[in-house]
Amino acid sequence: MKEMTLVEINKEPGNGFYLTNKGTIHNYLPIYEALFSPLRDKELNIFEVGYYHGGSSKLWEKYFSKAIIKTIDIDNCVPFPESERIILELRDINDIRQEYFSDFFPDIAIDDGSHLLEDQIYFIKTVYPVLKEGGLLIVEDIQNIKNQKVVFESIGIPFDIIDLRKVKGRYDDVLILYHK
Template sequence: MNLKHSLSALNKLRKSHSKQPGLFKQILHSVPVICNANRFAQSYQEQLPNGAPLKQPGENPLWDYFQNHTQGHGIWKWEHYFDVYHRHLAKFVGKKTDVLEIGIYSGGSLEMWRSYFGEKCHIYGVDIEEACKEYENNYVSVFIGDQENRAFWNDFKDKVDGIDVLIDDGGHTAAQQQVTLEEMLRHIRPGGVYICEDIHGTHNRFSAYASGLVDQLNSMRDSQFQSAVHSIHFYPYMLVIEKHAVQPKKLNAPKHGTIWQPFFKNTINE
């Protein structure tokens, strides 16, 4: 890192400290723990029993579609993504579903999502290239704009009531991914799923941002974020956020039963 980048990083740290000194202190204390986790993961080794190969996922129509798609509009995906897709998106198959894919490229994935979700789905594609307008048809609507532009998303939300599935396969910069998540998470309907692809790199800034969301999901203070977000999942190069279908009012931990810590006689309820 050169001097210019170092000074820029220090300036950002100073601003963060001035805005939320308490939170900054907590995060600073977590840095050694994060370093320990990195060292553990880098040195981790595991051998499958008897050298058995990893098994391919079970029945997966998305994987079958991708494997059989050898001509036509191009689809470019990491192979391990298809198990993640099917795990989180199968519940929408055959239902009325609004899907947003950011990053149209050659248009092949628009056709794949239509084949997977069925005739009741409508697909919204977003791309910065004007030429992608040619992919529009009766079940695909294309919006041209910059996903890092909040005004673009405000315009999109004015025209589209809500989204059930969001797949960010766009520009892949941390800034683009962060703006998209911040602007669109509220626009994803209850029970909806957000997926961000290609967050690879050991110190990916968007992955670090998403880790901060995990901290808030684990907060002991009930928040609207916890009421909206059911779970956050990390996979290699991929982030998935699922929203609650029915928002809980608060997180509870009630006690059920009559006997507690039986190894202490004086705590047994008689």
Template sequence: MSIKERVKSILPLGLMQTAKSVRNRLLERATVGDFLFDDKTKVGADIASKYNYEGNIIGFFADNAIGVVHKWHHYIPIYDRYFSNFRGKNVRFLEIGVSKGGSLQMWRKYFGPAAVIYGIDIDPACRIYDGVAGNVRIGSQDDAAFLKSVIDEMGGIDIVLDDGSHHMKHIPVSLEVLFGRLSDGGLYMIEDLHSAYWRSYGGGYRSRRNFFNYLRDLMDDMHHWYHGRAAVHPLVSTTCTGMHIHDSIVILEKGRVYRPTHSVIGG
């Protein structure tokens, strides 16, 4: 019997769980609460001044009065950077994670009345937001059959925003089910990836389960022309034309991947 097994056999389960929680907290060094911006009256001003950004999505976020929306400030200009081309169109947008409903309100204002907006959540209480700013369906983000049924109901998908469990075992499942269903030119955004460094979400610094390791493999897959090895994540890499990484956010672009060529002109 190993030392770890002996300790488990001696200590009560509750004490073991408490010790594990304390150990994880010490290793992670930071929590979401450590970064809270306290003055709600200055949220918009903070975003505008720090990121030199004045888009109207600031107001959709900072002035929200229906439900609750929780976003990190630096996300706001990033959203607009990647989503602005879809505004005012019949975009089909899926948000994983409904929570208190405020986010769907923000997206309805941002994309406009023609957008097809759906949110999914595992919490049945989120049904109260169905039909308010979009359609809400109850189910798990790691349930492939459920995800496919939602996309079928939507008539396809152009943008996925994963703001769900943030857990390492769930993020890849949703991605591999949904990415192939995106339209060409579509986007798959995953946010709150600071969770990849936290053991409580199945990650950890330099942990093999950290989702950024998945992205490193995906990067290698995208460059398979030059190393000749088999793809690790073919369900994504065969139609992934670009990857953009920001603090806690990754954006994957969907499209047709062509064999690269080059030319020498002149001389």
């Protein structure tokens, strides 16, 4: 039986309850499918900033059969209960230091938090050094890529820009992607 794609999982009845905008107002799921499909049956650590109601955590749990998902948010939105493979923490990314990852080195790290440039830069500078070799670090919802690109360049780590603004007409439908 063929495994379901991220888009198919996201369209499953009941999944909408958990609320993720990665495949609704944004168009990230086809990109994530291309990036993540070679990794989906591997043992992975996934770290995400911004769990809101936990929709993306549930999506990752269903898609990645062996992944441990650790996610933080500053708002307690009363998400779904944790599971064996999902760890939710009420924390601010700006309070996290590299030591936080001493027992959890991410293979995939995603920032879907405040979308403030300074928080995104902090995320990159803090998480990229602890990202596993071959890992992916993704910053979602870049607010103004034209003006902010130079700030990302100033970090000194090569990155790719995935600009999806023309797909749905959203000004912030832009991903920054780092490969380690």
